[in-house]
Amino acid sequence: MKLSRITAYSSALVLGAVLALTGAGAAGAAQSAAAVDYVALGDSYSSGVGSGGYDSASGDCKRTPRAYPQLWAASHAPSSFAFTACSGALTGDVTASQLAPLNAGTDLVSITIGGNDAGFSDVMTTCVLQSEATCLNRVATARGFVDSTLPGRLDAVYTAIRSKAPSARVVVLGYPRFYKLSGNCIAGLSEAERSAINSASDYLNAATAKRAADHGFTFVDVAPNFSGHEICSGSEWLHSLDLLNIGESYHPTQQGQSGGYLPAFTSAA
Template sequence: MRRFRLTAFMTSFLFAAGLALTGATNAQAAATGYVALGDSYSSGVGSGSYTSESGDCKRSTKAYPALWAAAHSPSSFKFTACSGARTGDVISGQLAPLGTGTGLVSISIGGNDAGFADVMTTCVLQSEATCLNRINTARAYVTSTLPANLDKVYDAIRAKAPAAHVVVIGYPRFYKLSGSCIAGLSENERSAINSASDLLNTTIAKRVADHGFTFGDVRSAFTGHEICSGDSWLHSVNWTNIGESYHPTAAGQSGGYLPVFTSNA
């Protein structure tokens, strides 16, 4: 009987200690500041509900950084991601909120450097041969030039926020091959665009690992929700708001990006 009471006491003690440690960890996480950097995939272009103060940067209350901050209540939340941003724009215009009190940073960047918008415009408006040639040019840039530009961004983030956990978010594949689309790009073009997205993600992930950051791969999350899937979380060509074309919808932010970021934050 005495042994039973001792065992019960130790079990209760360890359980209470575990709760205390968990509570302390959660409190510590909530006490750190969160800064969201990057391009249109982080600002939330395509999801609507853009804040008036963000202007052409089109930061959305439905973007994954805003959704995460609303759910987790960090001690501070600074949202500087901007539509159209390239690596140089992040360095020159987005890093001011970073500091020693920054505990968490998110960023998606690299797609605009590689000419994402021009690739898609070329493929929609011109021939298959011209499209494939433009994709190959983008692939060459991603292989030869983008890594050094990413290094500059990641080095700048680490210098300004030495204690931060940095999560770099990737890009989805755009198309479900052999899917429901009966018009638009050819299957060769769709396959080449997907392959270029894979190369971009692989390149980013390598630089992320070399800097000791965390890569959030969204491709699996978007599987079954690509364009031509019948349940797309990505806009195709949006003729009424062309800037939203090929960007995640609100469902893509909440169902694709947010869970991936949350699991890596």
């Protein structure tokens, strides 16, 4: 009887210690999450072009609270958050004007970059306005640039980020495929053009993933999140050609940011 009481008492002590440690661990985890210093870099896919509600103070950069970096910061309450992503940014623009908030205390960095360097805006303009053959040739030129020139430009950006934020977790996000093949679009680009554009997006993502991995960064493919929500899907999370808001064409909608990019980033942050 006495042994049972001692055993029960000891078990209670152990249980109490475990609960105390668990509570302390949870509190520590919460404190750690709150202590994150986060910097969001990149182009229009990170600034939030296409999702509306732009901050007038950001001017032509068109940053918005509906972009995935802002959504993540709103739900995770980092101790500091700097948002320097800008519409139209090239790799050189990131190194020239977006890296100031980075420092030795930066814990987390996100970035989308490379699409403008590869000329995807010109690719889409060419494909919409010119012949299928001209479109396919322009796509091939973009793929050639991804092979020959983009890796060096990405290296320069990634090296600069690591130099300024040596301890940060850097999450590099890719680009979605634009089109659902054999979808419900009855006009516009040919199926061959849509397939070539999708393939070029995959090609860009693969090259970006390789450079990110070589720098010890985490690459996140967002294409699976957009599956079933491409242009021609009937449930689009991407703008098609919009003549009234031409700059928003082929960019994620508000749902694309919250349902496509946000969970992709959150999984890796």
